[in-house]
Amino acid sequence: MSEKLSADSRCEQTGDEKQDTQEKEAVVPERAEEAKLKAKYPNLGQKPGGSDFLMKRLQKGQKYFDSGDYNMAKAKMKNKQLPTTGPDNNLVTGDHIPTPQDLPPRKSSLVTSKLAGCIWPALFPPIDLPCNQEDYSTPADGIRLIT
Amino acid sequence: MAGVAGGGGGGGGNDFQWCFSQVKGAIDEDVAEADIISTVEFNYSGDLLATGDKGGRVVIFQREQENKSRPHSRGEYNVYSTFQSHEPEFDYLKSLEIEEKINKIRWLPQQNAAHFLLSTNDKTIKLWKISERDKRAEGYNLKDEDGRLRDPFRITSLRVPILKPMDLMVEASPRRIFANAHTYHINSISVNSDHETYLSADDLRINLWHLEITDRSFNIVDIKPANMEELTEVITAAEFHPHHCNVFVYSSSKGTIRLCDMRSSALCDRHSKFFEEPEDPSSRSFFSEIISSISDVKFSHSGRYMMTRDYLSVKVWDLNMENRPVETYQVHEYLRSKLCSLYENDCIFDKFECCWNGSDSAIMTGSYNNFFRMFDRNTRRDITLEASRESSKPRAILKPRKVCTGGKRKKDEISVDSLDFNKKILHTAWHPTENIIAVAATNNLYIFQDKIN
Numbered sequence: 279m280s281e282k283l284s285a286d287s288r289c290e291q292t293g294d295e296k297q298d299t300q301e302k303e304a305v306v307p308e309r310a311e312e313a314k315l316k317a318k319y320p321n322l323g324q325k326p327g328g329s330d331f332l333m334k335r336l337q338k339g340q341k342y343f344d345s346g347d348y349n350m351a352k353a354k355m356k357n358k359q360l361p362t363t364g365p366d367n368n369l370v371t372g373d374h375i376p377t378p379q380d381l382p383p384r385k386s387s388l389v390t391s392k393l394a395g396c397i398w399p400a401l402f403p404p405i406d407l408p409c410n411q412e413d414y415s416t417p418a419d420g421i422r423l424i425t
Numbered sequence: 426m427a428g429v430a431g432g433g434g435g436g437g438g439n440d441f442q443w444c445f446s447q448v449k450g451a452i453d454e455d456v457a458e459a460d461i462i463s464t465v466e467f468n469y470s471g472d473l474l475a476t477g478d479k480g481g482r483v484v485i486f487q488r489e490q491e492n493k494s495r496p497h498s499r500g501e502y503n504v505y506s507t508f509q510s511h512e513p514e515f516d517y518l519k520s521l522e523i524e525e526k527i528n529k530i531r532w533l534p535q536q537n538a539a540h541f542l543l544s545t546n547d548k549t550i551k552l553w554k555i556s557e558r559d560k561r562a563e564g565y566n567l568k569d570e571d572g573r574l575r576d577p578f579r580i581t582s583l584r585v586p587i588l589k590p591m592d593l594m595v596e597a598s599p600r601r602i603f604a605n606a607h608t609y610h611i612n613s614i615s616v617n618s619d620h621e622t623y624l625s626a627d628d629l630r631i632n633l634w635h636l637e638i639t640d641r642s643f644n645i646v647d648i649k650p651a652n653m654e655e656l657t658e659v660i661t662a663a664e665f666h667p668h669h670c671n672v673f674v675y676s677s678s679k680g681t682i683r684l685c686d687m688r689s690s691a692l693c694d695r696h697s698k699f700f701e702e703p704e705d706p707s708s709r710s711f712f713s714e715i716i717s718s719i720s721d722v723k724f725s726h727s728g729r730y731m732m733t734r735d736y737l738s739v740k741v742w743d744l745n746m747e748n749r750p751v752e753t754y755q756v757h758e759y760l761r762s763k764l765c766s767l768y769e770n771d772c773i774f775d776k777f778e779c780c781w782n783g784s785d786s787a788i789m790t791g792s793y794n795n796f797f798r799m800f801d802r803n804t805r806r807d808i809t810l811e812a813s814r815e816s817s818k819p820r821a822i823l824k825p826r827k828v829c830t831g832g833k834r835k836k837d838e839i840s841v842d843s844l845d846f847n848k849k850i851l852h853t854a855w856h857p858t859e860n861i862i863a864v865a866a867t868n869n870l871y872i873f874q875d876k877i878n
Contacts, residue, residue, distance in 0.1 A: 336659070
């Protein structure tokens, strides 16, 4: 469906209708914003809601690399300089090699939420929950709260 | 000052005034990522209010019993229980970091003294039992009061332990862990009206679970194309019908909603109803599809309507009419002329939620600058309010806010360019029967109530 519509918008730019479109662009704020965006990023793809954007969404969380990918990429570019990660670290690796500086810092240790801590700050020491998921079938006790 | 009619019996038309009640959370300017609230949900009675945050923690507030000596203060919400629901994980096989952020919490209807809720992050759903203990057994034979084992040779007589009252203890324990069923990121969970099953939805698939069974789930919707290059839309939200246990809906990134009937086939890839508003092709732009993406879908309590939230508006649909919504409410239309910068700072991808009041006469959703909006479906009046520390005096009536779009800015109005896009209200909840609302503003939880008498 989106393909059909983008074809329509391309057709609009014939000679006679160009003036109409320009007027419309001024009237419709969205079109004016689109023109602004295209002026800033001329390489922006035709299908905004299409594959690239969705693939990026689906791959959220991919942080580290596969040693196979790494070696393949190195072999592919043995004569060229090894690329480093660009501003977007979330793309599937294979074409760029992350460095230790790109890896996110280790997460801080788990502490009690400030939503709960604001009233009785002293009674909420950090507590380790059993991490072993196989234990779930036995009634394991969670955090004890004394009111 | 006109407010928006709220829930309770009767129809709309009564104007209520929203007052500040409570605010939870730290005041400091430096907000830790883990403290950002990611979901808010009242339970079926409204006595419990649960929040989940990016740090994987759940905090449950309980409403205090109303105090006869203070008739002007409805029950306040105080901390009842808190626990670490999910922890950060790393999937070594896929080199995937799994966030501990709680995406959704859904309560189960109460069936006994304990309370149950489902909480989910991107990959794993957990059933938590929250129970109270106010009695303790004393007089064991084999151990002392402080737990030390007694020397069995010193025991000369048997005694029967007796139950003695103790200070109330609230315990949270994970009863079921529903894992490994989602390749993509879970965006929704919804408990069925049969109280036995629930669904979980990720970007491409929806699974049906039985609350007792953790090692299996049925896949009921699969929109993954054979060739991923052909991917054009993803599932953004899903919900079961409040009364018909065979009916559920799911929304997409293209602004469509599909209603499915599980009686028609095991795999509900073919919808029973398809809801889409026709688009004016001449107004289509680069942003059209992105801003039409539905971020939340909620059935009305009556089950007759459903509401969808896209980037700029909230739409109410009659389930009997698929070709267009019956009501459309503009949340922040002034942002249409800011789409370029909102795309650059990624705000255009923010996922706002929406909610109904108990009688379905009003709807609420969040916006930027810590503003939230309420629409009265009967009077068609709308109001913009702000969750801020400045208007946080007890029972202070909230003043309506206005965004100035034109040239001349009136006093007390705020111009579009002065809006703080980092202060977004994505999550709000309305008490099931009363005019009490919970609004999550980044790391703070605000509770507002209507003015009594």
